[in-house]
Structure formats: structure tokens, C-alpha cells
Amino acid sequence: MPVPIAKLAQVKRKGVVPGNPACMGCPHTLGLKILGKVLGDRAVLVVPAGCTSIIAGVYPRAGINMPVLHVPFASAGAVASGIAAAYDMIGRDGVVVVWSGDGGAADIGFATLSGAAIRNENILVIVSDNEAYMNTGIQASGTTSWRARTTTTPIYGKTEEKKDLALLMLLHRVPYVATASVGYPTDFAEKLENAAAIRGFRFIHLLSPCPPGWRFDADKTAHVAKLAVETGAWILWEYINGRFRISPMSRPYADPRRRKPIEEYLRLQGRFSHVKPEDVEFIKRRIEENWRLVKELEAFYRG
């Protein structure tokens, strides 16, 4: 069950400190805020280079009210493994969280991420995926959507497809993998609770629509994040203890007739303003394929 709003609101502690350097309508702070509500008193964050490095603060002040260790791009998985080992040694009950962007996880940091997963390190990795290197100026990453315009794919949009990081991690045979969206904070909160209750490597792929990077108005962050789910383009699921389940908020959209038209999602985003009708057809086919795969996984991992 998603965590009720009233329960989250009982936690007065703020994970995100108001007046931080994040952009207006930032999805990362929205995600960090929920992390703070659920695990704020137990989490230690390992943050590789990315937007969150900026949000965490301008010395001597910090914008995140959780311990943050800033680490070089490629090293987050390795550093977090070390902290988890140290926590074990001193007998601390804490949750070691890697809070990474898509570049830090899917591209530059993938080696240490994969290594930590294979060793089943006792860490929780959250990838807040805004689908490009945003804080350096919107360069395409491995998880940028096909055809999305970025500053490195300025004309036709990206010609390669989005890397499915969550499925990649699932096939590392780790105990917990889930997808989430900042459009559904109560579902994300539930997944954080579930993940925190398990020992070993845990992974959450959080979709984080970025107003300047995806080119939509700052008030639409949560709206776009919900549309991604309602159009079926982003599927919420959770794999836990050998059982794979499509999450309740995505369940209705297993039926293509109940999905909102994908055009509605694409139209809101300036990065897709150039896509042609045949591109939209391709995107629709891919969405259907992804759904077939996820349904097969659900049938396979009945638990």
C-alpha cells in the first residue's frame, strides 16, 4: 500500500532545506524530500557528480538535511560499499544510500554500480533519472529517450534508445529492484520502506522529469511524471524477494485502451517538438513491447 500523505506529514523533519540552489520545480528535491520523510534519520547519502551535488550546497551551508558524501563520478558504488562495511564494523544501524543521476549510474558509474550489485553489497541505490547530463548543460546520456533533443543531439534528437537500467539491475539477481516516478510520491515512499526493510543490494529507478532539460514549464514536473505513467511510457513495478509485481498505479495501463495518448505526453515537452508521426508510431510500438516484457516478467517471477 502506498504510504498515506498524513503519515508522511507526521514527519516534521525536512530532508530538503528550503532556499537551496535547485531549479524551480526540480524533481530531485521532490524525490529527496520523500527520501527524507521515510529514511531521513537513518540515511547517509553518497552523491556522485550531478545536479544533487549542486543542490547539496554551497559551503558553509548545505541544502540537504542528511549526511552527504560527495564522490567522483565513477566511484559511488565502491564508496558506498566501503561505508556499508564500516557501518557493519562499528555496529551502526543506518541505510547507506547512493543518490545518483542517470549519468553517474547508467554511464560513467556503471562499473562500480554493477560491481556492488554482483557482490550484493548492503546498499540502497536510487537513480533520479532526468534523462540527460542536466547540470552541465543537457548533454545526452545512456538513459535519454530516443528522439529527445539535447545539446549533443540538437537536430534529429537522440538516435540511440534508452538504456533500461532497472531491468539490467534485475538481471544482476539482487534482492530488490523497483521503478518509481516523482509523480507518485506515496508509491515511491512505499518502495523506500520496502527496500529499507531488506538487507543486500537494493535499487530504485526514479523517473524525474526536468523542466529546463525536457523543456516544459516548471509547474508541470509532477504532471509530466504522472503522464509518463498514464500513457504507459513509464511502467511502475517492484521486484522483491523473488516476486515481480506491476505496481497498483501502473496496473490499469496494462490495457492499452486505458492509456492516455502518448502524444499528450510528448506534446508537453519541447525536446520532442520535432518528432514526426512515424516516430510516434515507433514510440508506441516500443511502449507495447516494454509492457509485454514486464507482463512476462510478472508471470515468470510469481514468487
Added chain:
Amino acid sequence: MGEDLLREALEENKLFVEKLLAKPQPGSAGPTGTWRTYRPVVNEGKCIKCGLCWLYCPEEAIEWSPGGLPKIDYRFCKGCGVCVQECPVKAIDFVYEGE
């Protein structure tokens, strides 16, 4: 034994912990309320106290307790409009700051 190790390490690195670590503090990027072009204003007559604006505010600039009215901290609210967009009964007006 573990806690002793930790205490020892903290003692050895006292200067680092006290002076060189950044500490959480509101307004780490200054008074971000000055970023606003539009100001979200809760219409208390219309509000059904659902807390969705509180849930979605990316800045944690809204205070809300279950059953109560939301209160926006204008010192830091950046005026993104997410709360305006997410309110299910359109109880938040978005008012031009110049007026």
C-alpha cells in the same frame, strides 16, 4: 568497540567536523523567494485540506499538518507553480508579483 573507534576518529578530525563540513541551513542559495514571478496564494475558503500541495512542493516550502490549512513560506518559495497545478480543487491562485 565500534563506538569507541568512531569517537576517536571524530576527536582526531575535530577541526574538519566543526569548521569544514557544510551544515544544513535554510537559504543556502540565499532568499530564493526573490526568484518568484508569480506568488501562490491559498484560497482558504476553497481548500479541502488534502495536503497534496504539501506533498508535491519540491522546495519543502509548505507547512501542513493533517486536517489543517497549508501555509507557504514566502521567504523561500521559488514560485514554480507545482502546488497550483497539483491542487485538485484549484484552491491556489497564482498572482503576479508585480501587482
